[in-house]
Amino acid sequence: MNGIHDMGGMHGMGPIEVREDERPFHAEWEGRAWGLLRAVGPFGPTRRRNFRYEHEVLPPAQYLQMQYYERFIKLLVDRLMAAKLLTQAELDSGRADPGSATFTPRVTPANIAEQLARRRSLRRDDVRIRPRYRVGQHVRARNLNPVGHTRLPRYVRGHRGTIVADHGVFDFQDTDAEGYTLPDRPQHVYTVGFTARELWGDAANARDTVHAELWEDYLERA
Amino acid sequence: MANAPDKPVGRRKFLSNAAAGAAGLVATPQIASAAQADRQAQDQGHQIVPSDVALRVKALESILVEKGMIDPATIDAVIETYESKIGPRNGARVVARAWVDPAYRKRLLTDGTAAIAELGYGGSQGEHMVVVENTPAVHNLVVCTLCSCYPWPVLGLPPTWYKSAPYRSRAVIDPRGVLREFGVTLADEVQVRVWDSTAEIRYLVLPERPAGTEGLTEEQLAALVTRDAMVGVARVSGPRGGAA
Numbered sequence: 001m002n003g004i005h006d007m008g009g010m011h012g013m014g015p016i017e018v019r020e021d022e023r024p025f026h027a028e029w030e031g032r033a034w035g036l037l038r039a040v041g042p043f044g045p046t047r048r049r050n051f052r053y054e055h056e057v058l059p060p061a062q063y064l065q066m067q068y069y070e071r072f073i074k075l076l077v078d079r080l081m082a083a084k085l086l087t088q089a090e091l092d093s094g095r096a097d098p099g100s101a102t103f104t105p106r107v108t109p110a111n112i113a114e115q116l117a118r119r120r121s122l123r124r125d126d127v128r129i130r131p132r133y134r135v136g137q138h139v140r141a142r143n144l145n146p147v148g149h150t151r152l153p154r155y156v157r158g159h160r161g162t163i164v165a166d167h168g169v170f171d172f173q174d175t176d177a178e179g180y181t182l183p184d185r186p187q188h189v190y191t192v193g194f195t196a197r198e199l200w201g202d203a204a205n206a207r208d209t210v211h212a213e214l215w216e217d218y219l220e221r222a
Numbered sequence: 223m224a225n226a227p228d229k230p231v232g233r234r235k236f237l238s239n240a241a242a243g244a245a246g247l248v249a250t251p252q253i254a255s256a257a258q259a260d261r262q263a264q265d266q267g268h269q270i271v272p273s274d275v276a277l278r279v280k281a282l283e284s285i286l287v288e289k290g291m292i293d294p295a296t297i298d299a300v301i302e303t304y305e306s307k308i309g310p311r312n313g314a315r316v317v318a319r320a321w322v323d324p325a326y327r328k329r330l331l332t333d334g335t336a337a338i339a340e341l342g343y344g345g346s347q348g349e350h351m352v353v354v355e356n357t358p359a360v361h362n363l364v365v366c367t368l369c370s371c372y373p374w375p376v377l378g379l380p381p382t383w384y385k386s387a388p389y390r391s392r393a394v395i396d397p398r399g400v401l402r403e404f405g406v407t408l409a410d411e412v413q414v415r416v417w418d419s420t421a422e423i424r425y426l427v428l429p430e431r432p433a434g435t436e437g438l439t440e441e442q443l444a445a446l447v448t449r450d451a452m453v454g455v456a457r458v459s460g461p462r463g464g465a466a
Contacts, residue, residue, distance in 0.1 A: 005368055005369060006367070007390050008365075008368075009395040010391040010392075011392075013387040013388040013390075013391045014387075014388050015388060016386070016388045016389050016392075017383050017386070018404050022309065022310050022381075022448070024379045025304075025305075027273075028276070029275060029276035029279045031300075031301040032279050032283060032301070034300060034301070034379070035297030035298070036283055036292065038300045039293065064387060068382065069275075069279075070275045073279055085291065091281070091285070094281045094285065096288040096289045102289040102290055102291055105290075105293060105296070109293055109295040109298075112296050112299045112303075116300065116303055116345070116346065117344075117345040118345060119344065119345055119346065120349065121350070122422050123350065123422070151368065151421055153367055153418065155395075165352075167350065167421075167422075167423060173421075189421050191352075196414075207411070207413040208397065208415070209413070209414075209416070210416040211415065211416065213418075213420045213422070213423050214421070
């Protein structure tokens with residue numbers, strides 16, 4: 001979707017806060033929030049909406065105002081409520097309702113280390129598909145404007161680039177308008193290099209390049 | 223690790239906080255983010271007052287623990303992991319090894335995932351690693367314009383600025399301006415290569431080894447390498463502060 005999250009190339013977002021030490025959390029609640037997210041583990045229906053899409057459909061003002069971990073917590077609460085594992089009454093009182101729905105956590109102190117270390121690759125080494133493009137070939141990012149989740153950023157659409165690398169076959173991540181992943185469509189993912197001038201015009205440095213990783217469906221011959 | 227003092231509070235007090243916080247969980251967004259409020263409080267030298275979002279998180283944890291849906295010890299273990307095991311010191315060891323071992327450097331640039339695994343790092347958000355090398359002629363910069371994709375096994379969780387709108391919006395259109403903001407000025411002749419992590423590849427920048435470090439051990443070199451240098455927004459300074 002053409003949402004506020006797709007912000008590559010936008011102006012007016014202000015200065016970058018460049019001074020930040022290397023601690024992962026800068027307030028206790030950030031660590032508790034992140035730990036909570038990882039500790040809850042899977043719950044609810046097995047067919048889940050794309051988590052990134054759930055961020056993307058937040059109202060733009062809210063998306064921009066919320067702190068990163070705050071956004072995750074809000075979405076976790078929404079999911080728990082949708083799964084009827086948390087009620088408004090519980091949130092209002094700060095206490096569990098006797099007899100309210102619950103589940104036994106699958107993530108425990110005993111297996112959390114293994115959970116955090118687990119690889120979750122979307123690469124489909126089991127699928128053999130001939131790549132449509134080869135390294136060095138010119139391609140154009142298609143002018144697509146899907147309403148669901150997509151990994152084709154607006155700033156590359158319609159622009160001509162060069163295949164820099166072929167990373168093999170990966171599951172396609174685009175979703176339908178409700179945020180559910182589209183039917184199985186594994187395909188090659190390429191790194192495509194664009195010149196800064198192709199993307200931003202003649203004011204850009206003639207040497208500079210911008211690379212994006214793009215699924216084959218996003219590309220056409222150029 | 224926390225800025226906020228975490229004094230034990232009485233149950234009654236906690237629950238009233240929890241309730242107030244919980245009610246806010248579904249409320250409309252505040253004007254300023256909690257992080258901003260925390261920073262303002264820090265800047266003014268005040269003791270940090272727990273922000274609204276902190277109370278909401280505490281309330282949620284309290285409810286889920288009471289319902290048996292999470293074990294607080296699991297949360298403690300997650301925090302401990304990201305504070306002491308998964309962070310930019312891992313990436314710094316990878317970089318230092320590449321600086322002292324040309325064969326390793328070659329493997330790292332050819333197959334980042336495998337070479338990083340040689341040092342014992344891998345897993346979630348590091349499944350498909352590509353390492354890009356800074357040279358006198360090329361400077362690399364990593365961003366995720368769409369969200370916050372970042373190579374956790376080698377760099378840990380991303381800093382706030384990496385996830386923020388100012389960095390995500392400008393890194394692709396004005397990388398040289400972004401770099402200047404971080405204190406790095408590049409000559410026009412140096413090529414800037416920006417890598418937008420739009421799919422499943424995660425990037426690590428191999429910074430230039432600073433001059434005057436010939437006598438240092440691998441461990442001493444690793445201590446010089448910063449998170450920011452491995453994202454591409456800083457250079458690595460030598461032991462006496464001399465840049466590469």
